[in-house]
Amino acid sequence: MRITALAGGVGGARFLRGLLHHARRTAPQTSGGNDSDRLELTVVGNTGDDITLFGLRVCPDIDTLLYTLGGGVHEGQGWGRADETHHVAEELAALGAEPQWFTLGDKDFATHVHRSQLLGQGMPLSAVVDRLSARWGLPEQGVRLLPMTDTPVETHVVVEEAGEQRAIHFQEWWVRHRAALPAERFVVAGLDRATAAPGVLDAIREADVVLLPPSNPVVSIGIILGVPGVRDALRGSRAPVVGVSPLVGGRPVRGHADVCLRTIGVEESSAAVAGLYSDFLAGWLVDEDDPMPDRRGLEVLRRPLLMSSVEAAADMAGAALDLGLRLRAERASA
Amino acid sequence: MRITALAGGVGGARFLRGLLHHARRTAPQTSGGNDSDRLELTVVGNTGDDITLFGLRVCPDIDTLLYTLGGGVHEGQGWGRADETHHVAEELAALGAEPQWFTLGDKDFATHVHRSQLLGQGMPLSAVVDRLSARWGLPEQGVRLLPMTDTPVETHVVVEEAGEQRAIHFQEWWVRHRAALPAERFVVAGLDRATAAPGVLDAIREADVVLLPPSNPVVSIGIILGVPGVRDALRGSRAPVVGVSPLVGGRPVRGHADVCLRTIGVEESSAAVAGLYSDFLAGWLVDEDDPMPDRRGLEVLRRPLLMSSVEAAADMAGAALDLGLRLRAERASA
Numbered sequence: 001m002r003i004t005a006l007a008g009g010v011g012g013a014r015f016l017r018g019l020l021h022h023a024r025r026t027a028p029q030t031s032g033g034n035d036s037d038r039l040e041l042t043v044v045g046n047t048g049d050d051i052t053l054f055g056l057r058v059c060p061d062i063d064t065l066l067y068t069l070g071g072g073v074h075e076g077q078g079w080g081r082a083d084e085t086h087h088v089a090e091e092l093a094a095l096g097a098e099p100q101w102f103t104l105g106d107k108d109f110a111t112h113v114h115r116s117q118l119l120g121q122g123m124p125l126s127a128v129v130d131r132l133s134a135r136w137g138l139p140e141q142g143v144r145l146l147p148m149t150d151t152p153v154e155t156h157v158v159v160e161e162a163g164e165q166r167a168i169h170f171q172e173w174w175v176r177h178r179a180a181l182p183a184e185r186f187v188v189a190g191l192d193r194a195t196a197a198p199g200v201l202d203a204i205r206e207a208d209v210v211l212l213p214p215s216n217p218v219v220s221i222g223i224i225l226g227v228p229g230v231r232d233a234l235r236g237s238r239a240p241v242v243g244v245s246p247l248v249g250g251r252p253v254r255g256h257a258d259v260c261l262r263t264i265g266v267e268e269s270s271a272a273v274a275g276l277y278s279d280f281l282a283g284w285l286v287d288e289d290d291p292m293p294d295r296r297g298l299e300v301l302r303r304p305l306l307m308s309s310v311e312a313a314a315d316m317a318g319a320a321l322d323l324g325l326r327l328r329a330e331r332a333s334a
Numbered sequence: 335m336r337i338t339a340l341a342g343g344v345g346g347a348r349f350l351r352g353l354l355h356h357a358r359r360t361a362p363q364t365s366g367g368n369d370s371d372r373l374e375l376t377v378v379g380n381t382g383d384d385i386t387l388f389g390l391r392v393c394p395d396i397d398t399l400l401y402t403l404g405g406g407v408h409e410g411q412g413w414g415r416a417d418e419t420h421h422v423a424e425e426l427a428a429l430g431a432e433p434q435w436f437t438l439g440d441k442d443f444a445t446h447v448h449r450s451q452l453l454g455q456g457m458p459l460s461a462v463v464d465r466l467s468a469r470w471g472l473p474e475q476g477v478r479l480l481p482m483t484d485t486p487v488e489t490h491v492v493v494e495e496a497g498e499q500r501a502i503h504f505q506e507w508w509v510r511h512r513a514a515l516p517a518e519r520f521v522v523a524g525l526d527r528a529t530a531a532p533g534v535l536d537a538i539r540e541a542d543v544v545l546l547p548p549s550n551p552v553v554s555i556g557i558i559l560g561v562p563g564v565r566d567a568l569r570g571s572r573a574p575v576v577g578v579s580p581l582v583g584g585r586p587v588r589g590h591a592d593v594c595l596r597t598i599g600v601e602e603s604s605a606a607v608a609g610l611y612s613d614f615l616a617g618w619l620v621d622e623d624d625p626m627p628d629r630r631g632l633e634v635l636r637r638p639l640l641m642s643s644v645e646a647a648a649d650m651a652g653a654a655l656d657l658g659l660r661l662r663a664e665r666a667s668a
Contacts, residue, residue: 055451087419091444095469097451106440110425113447117389117431135429 003321004042004207004239006148006230008220009049009061010078011246011254011307013068015213016043018313019321020069020141025314040142042203043069044230046215047125047147048155048188048223051171053102054092056112057119060171061220062129063111065145070136072107078254081107101176124150126197146203148224151194155219158184170219179256183263186219191226196233204233209324211317212243212281214253214305217273218260234280240327242283242320245270248305249290274298283323285316299327337655338376338541338573340482340564342554343383343395344412345580345588345641347402349547350377352647353655354403354475359648374476376537377403378564380549381459381481382489382522382557385505387436388426390446391453394505395554396463397445399479404470406441412588415441435510458484460531480537482558485528489553492518504553513590517597520553525560530567538567543658545651546577546615548587548639551607552594568614574661576617576654579604582639583624608632617657619650633661 005016023039046061060079067073067081074080084105093100104112111132118128125147133145155170159181173181204210215221225231234241246257250268258268266272270286271293283299286292292300301323307313339350357373380395394413401407401415408414418439427434438446445466452462459481467479489504493515507515538544549555559565568575580591584602592602600606604620605627617633620626626634635657641647 054447055454056447085419085421085440087440088422088444088447091441092448095444095448095465097444097448106419106421107425109443109447110422110429110431113388113390113422113443114426114429114431120389131429 002040002208004203005211006044006221006224007213008046008215009064012213012215013065014307014313017068019317021310022314022318042144044146044148044200046220046223048153056116058112066136126150146197148227149194150197153190153194156187179259196227196229201229201233205237207239210239210241214244214246216257240282240324241280242324244285248287282327336374336542338537339545340378340555340558341547342380342549343398346547346549347399348641348647351402353651355644356648356652376478378480378482378534380554380557382487390450392446400470460484481531482561483528484531487524487528490521513593530561530563535563535567539571541573544573544575548578548580550591574616574658575614576658578619582621616661
């Protein structure tokens with residue numbers, strides 16, 4: 001069973017950890033089955049959040065996926081490593097190095113140092129992510145993590161302050177200003193000349209089901225969809241695409257998806273987010289009380305969308321997967 | 335009082351910390367004097383030990399000078415930072431990153447990250463060292479630390495194993511193999527095309543006294559002397575050059591100076607080390623029992639050469655300084 005997911009950071013990682021948990025807890029029922037029942041998960045991670053800090057290449061979404069799926073994430077934060085110290089960052093502050101608004105722990109620094117060294121030696125990001133995936137035991141779980149592209153891409157935010165417009169890095173807007181600085185628009189530097197990383201388009205085309213976790217539809221999934229070829233692959237895939245709304249009652253469960261939607265002029269609702277995916281979306285999980293008008297060709301499933309525990313995330317991911325498998329079976333018999 | 339010193343790592347740093355301590359403890363006696371009594375110390379640090387590890391530029395001797403003179407050194411080791419943790423290195427090991435034979439603490443890593451970023455932006459090493467010196471309060475102590483050159487220079491060691499010769503980085507030979515791998519010769523990559531860093535030659539020419547701490551005469555002071563112009567500046571300086579032997583009874587107080595001397599075919603004795611400096615050396619401190627034949631133009635002073643405490647180092651450095659000042663006065667009245 002080949003599943004491909006497009007994912008941002010914390011929300012995507014928790015959803016996918018839930019999916020793996022769901023697969024494990026249902027495995028005994030299928031142990032008599034054949035290998036095709038085994039979950040093979042390809043995760044296409046957003047790299048638009050990537051930023052160079054202190055001369056080191058940091059990939060926040062990719063690392064959150066690695067740490068979460070690998071069992072090393074700081075549960076309370078949802079990002080970064082558990083049991084972290086911050087001695088490198090403290091000394092960088094003593095040295096007057098900027099910025100100081102982005103928290104990097106010591107173990108996390110090692111990831112960035114290693115990645116930067118390999119990138120500096122000319123290794124493509126996808127090969128670096130392969131190495132990091134091995135450290136986190138992802139292949140053993142049937143997980144293949146791919147960055148959306150090997151081309152350096154950076155999401156910038158055009159903000160207006162005191163009547164003047166300037167572009168700042170997405171992370172500065174998101175982390176430093178907590179998305180509170182009025183944003184005019186997003187500009188994704190490098191996206192137009194980016195090519196999908198090796199395996200990305202095939203993973204979408206050849207999946208049994210494609211899942212969209214409740215990641216930010218604008219600055220996470222929206223960025224992945226902007227990689228040339230990705231949207232076409234989704235439209236042309238034989239796999240049904242099933243997504244999970246990141247909004248409950250028009251508000252994001254986590255993060256600032258509402259602000260991002262307003263910035264691009266889209267209503268803050270589950271229905272409007274589904275509209276962003278309308279050219280390929282086949283199934284859509286929304287909260288039990290969210291209004292969701294009927295749409296031809298879109299199967300809507302109502303579920304509690306809070307990932308308050310790994311079990312809850314597994315329930316949600318399992319429901320999305322089951323919907324995808326059902327839609328796939330219906331297509332096959334049609 | 336302008337003092338210039340050429341220095342390697344631990345031995346040089348302890349000697350110079352002793353010199354500063356000597357200056358402070360004798361300051362009350364000269365407080366009625368004028369500003370010319372104030373110690374202005376320029377330290378020319380060896381950069382031949384520099385190495386790129388994990389993609390980061392590490393300057394072991396420069397950093398030992400910074401940490402020791404700045405009060406942040408690990409006293410027991412003589413290098414690295416006090417109260418260090420090693421979380422970055424542990425995670426790099428988990429990632430399978432090489433090498434694992436060079437110990438880097440977390441606070442130390444911050445220095446290397448910051449330096450590498452600044453170098454990557456095109457800042458010359460001497461300007462980077464200025465920044466690091468400010469963090470460690472060196473200017474406030476009247477200390478100006480200069481790398482011997484801004485040109486990347488690396489000491490390699492030609493070793494023979496199983497009948498085959500190969501060149502390894504000095505640090506690999508020194509740290510990993512503890513200088514136990516038979517060395518054929520030293521090759522200093524980049525030294526022939528290096529130019530002395532801004533201020534180095536002037537600091538030698540215009541000093542009142544030039545000091546050579548008990549640093550390794552081959553791979554520390556010997557490397558600095560190999561920077562084009564340095565040796566000529568020493569020969570042409572108006573300042574007497576006073577050195578301290580790194581050997582006691584033919585053995586190094588610390589490190590592997592004896593092995594280095596053997597490798598270049600020089601006897602392991604204080605007299606032979608003085609011979610390496612014979613074209614400019616005016617004063618020479620040797621251990622009380624070391625044989626030291628009379629040499630015309632060379633004033634020999636016998637002193638205990640163990641820097642077992644800051645006080646002992648201050649006594650030794652004070653004796654070297656006083657000898658230099660006396661030789662200078664004699665030259666002036668000649």
